[in-house]
Amino acid sequence: MPEGVWQARGVVGGQAEGAALVSRTALSFLGDLDICSGVVVGRSSDLLGACVTGRVLVLPASRGSAGAWRFLFQLKVHDSHPAALVLKELPDPSVTQGAILSGVPMVVEPEAEFWEDLRDGDLLQVDGTIGRIARRNAE
Amino acid sequence: MQLSDHDLGLLDGVGGDAARQAMEALVQLGEAYDAPDMVEIGYAHIHAGMALYKGDVELIEATAQGGAKMVVPTSTNITNADMGDWQGTGAPDTLGLLQKRAEAAHRAMGSGTSFTCTPYWAGHWPTWNMHIASIESGVTVFANSVLGARSNRDGFFAVYAGMTGRYPRFGLHLDRNRQPTHRVTVTAHPMGTAEFTALGYAIGLTVGSGVPLVTGLQTRPSLDELDAMGVGMATSGGVAMFIVPGVTPPFNEDADVPGLTEVEVGEADLAQIFDGFCTGDETGFDLVHLGCPHASFEEMKQYAALLSGRRIAEGVELWVTTSRAVRQMAREAGLLAPIMASGARVVTDTCPISCHFACTCSPDPALGVKPPSLRTILVDSAKQAHYVRDMIQCPTLFTTSELAVESAVAGRFLPRNRRNA
Numbered sequence: 001m002p003e004g005v006w007q008a009r010g011v012v013g014g015q016a017e018g019a020a021l022v023s024r025t026a027l028s029f030l031g032d033l034d035i036c037s038g039v040v041v042g043r044s045s046d047l048l049g050a051c052v053t054g055r056v057l058v059l060p061a062s063r064g065s066a067g068a069w070r071f072l073f074q075l076k077v078h079d080s081h082p083a084a085l086v087l088k089e090l091p092d093p094s095v096t097q098g099a100i101l102s103g104v105p106m107v108v109e110p111e112a113e114f115w116e117d118l119r120d121g122d123l124l125q126v127d128g129t130i131g132r133i134a135r136r137n138a139e
Numbered sequence: 140m141q142l143s144d145h146d147l148g149l150l151d152g153v154g155g156d157a158a159r160q161a162m163e164a165l166v167q168l169g170e171a172y173d174a175p176d177m178v179e180i181g182y183a184h185i186h187a188g189m190a191l192y193k194g195d196v197e198l199i200e201a202t203a204q205g206g207a208k209m210v211v212p213t214s215t216n217i218t219n220a221d222m223g224d225w226q227g228t229g230a231p232d233t234l235g236l237l238q239k240r241a242e243a244a245h246r247a248m249g250s251g252t253s254f255t256c257t258p259y260w261a262g263h264w265p266t267w268n269m270h271i272a273s274i275e276s277g278v279t280v281f282a283n284s285v286l287g288a289r290s291n292r293d294g295f296f297a298v299y300a301g302m303t304g305r306y307p308r309f310g311l312h313l314d315r316n317r318q319p320t321h322r323v324t325v326t327a328h329p330m331g332t333a334e335f336t337a338l339g340y341a342i343g344l345t346v347g348s349g350v351p352l353v354t355g356l357q358t359r360p361s362l363d364e365l366d367a368m369g370v371g372m373a374t375s376g377g378v379a380m381f382i383v384p385g386v387t388p389p390f391n392e393d394a395d396v397p398g399l400t401e402v403e404v405g406e407a408d409l410a411q412i413f414d415g416f417c418t419g420d421e422t423g424f425d426l427v428h429l430g431c432p433h434a435s436f437e438e439m440k441q442y443a444a445l446l447s448g449r450r451i452a453e454g455v456e457l458w459v460t461t462s463r464a465v466r467q468m469a470r471e472a473g474l475l476a477p478i479m480a481s482g483a484r485v486v487t488d489t490c491p492i493s494c495h496f497a498c499t500c501s502p503d504p505a506l507g508v509k510p511p512s513l514r515t516i517l518v519d520s521a522k523q524a525h526y527v528r529d530m531i532q533c534p535t536l537f538t539t540s541e542l543a544v545e546s547a548v549a550g551r552f553l554p555r556n557r558r559n560a
Contacts, residue, residue, distance in 0.1 A: 011171040031529045035192075035501040063377065066276040069294025070192065074501055077194040092348075092377060093310065094294035096171050100164055101295055 169307025339371020419515025
């Protein structure tokens with residue numbers, strides 16, 4: 001896998017690294033995730049059965065309840081949270097507030113090439129402070 | 140962001156450490172959404188602290204212990220237990236007592252301890268052009284659409300807004316976002332809150348997080364019906380504001396602009412929402428629920444009239460959920476006696492989807508919370524039905540308030556009549 005660097009809009013500051021978990025469907029943090037395990041249980045998500053813990057979670061959008069912040073924070077409390085979030089568009093304020101409260105870096109609106117080049121499992125470094133996503137070579 | 144001297148002072152700690160941290164978080168939020176500056180807020184509806192989520196009551200306690208004080212009028216959202224009678228709902232003492240710790244923390248911070256999803260019925264009534272912060276999506280949509288106040292769909296940061304009186308100017312705090320995106324023509328003739336939750340739910344399914352301009356309603360909906368329509372939209376979609384010309388300040392008939400996406404909602408759409416939430420056993424329901432969102436005084440009058448002289452069937456429970464403030468008003472008005480004489484229970488501070496019935500929570504194992512096994516819950520609200528399905532993961536039956544009471548008395552489900560099919 002070639003190395004790569006993509007620009008994005010930094011929303012929640014901080015740096016984190018993890019294997020990409022890429023979804024093509026919108027995710028509701030309330031209801032689609034089992035808090036304690038970080039496993040996706042929502043039947044409308046194409047990530048059903050996958051675990052978000054420690055991954056760079058890449059979503060086209062979030063959906064659903066304004067309680068999203070609480071579920072993101074609960075993932076943090078249970079240490080089952082994703083390493084970082086990458087979203088196509090700015091989400092509901094509740095999602096952003098949950099990411100800030102949980103210290104999970106978040107970037108949005110990555111450049112178009114990101115969506116073409118990205119593969120599930122790619123090792124990504126996300127910098128929410130400067131707004132950058134980098135792919136590292138697997139060693 | 141352009142910060143005022145007051146904002147900069149808070150960042151420097153002149154308001155104390157808790158206010159400094161709150162302001163730092165609000166600046167971070169504002170930068171994320173490219174807010175030009177902060178607005179002054181006049182009211183906040185904030186997180187109560189929820190005992191069914193590990194560490195959540197402790198989060199509110201830590202905020203209070205850090206010296207936080209509310210500097211604007213503040214109400215608190217719904218909780219996970221009736222703090223005056225958790226035993227009556229079958230919740231363990233461990234849960235009830237943990238939930239009461241959140242009550243103490245809020246008293247220390249000066250929050251109005253309303254513990255409800257409908258603080259407006261408890262007297263919190265922000266007015267036109269007032270910027271507010273709200274953790275409850277139903278409060279957000281009511282404030283924007285009925286009262287003309289300005290609110291986003293917030294999370295925990297409503298607490299920070301209450302502590303500082305400040306909030307970044309973005310989203311529905313800006314005029315340019317308070318404009319219709321869809322024109323919804325209603326050809327159905329909804330009456331009563333159950334049908335208005337279904338209408339809102341149908342609209343939300345179509346418009347997502349848009350701002351629907353709702354036309355075609357035959358009469359001006361009551362306050363309860365407007366409330367019901369809003370929570371329906373906020374549940375199925377991400378709607379934070381609707382516009383009914385002549386109702387939503389300051390919009391009149393001139394709110395209609397060309398180029399809006401056209402949507403029509405008819406009786407068949409409403410019927411589909413009711414039918415879709417009728418998945419349960421029509422003779423095997425355990426619980427009938429009225430009061431989603433939490434009942435107003437007007438609704439308490441209606442329930443008292445419906446239940447007066449009646450008796451709930453053997454093996455069925457009926458819960459009326461409301462706020463403490465409205466329950467007190469109902470008690471003074473002599474409305475509680477006929478409700479309770481029927482065998483029904485008046486529950487405050489929580490509701491079926493917010494209490495220990497939900498299985499999507501994360502209670503500390505030490506609390507010993509175990510959701511009961513329920514066969515079917517019969518409801519009169521599309522919002523409650525949606526979350527019973529997703530959070531209690533139990534079948535539902537959905538009908539009007541009148542027929543929900545009749546069902547509870549008969550022990551047999553009475554579906555909604557289709558009036559104008």
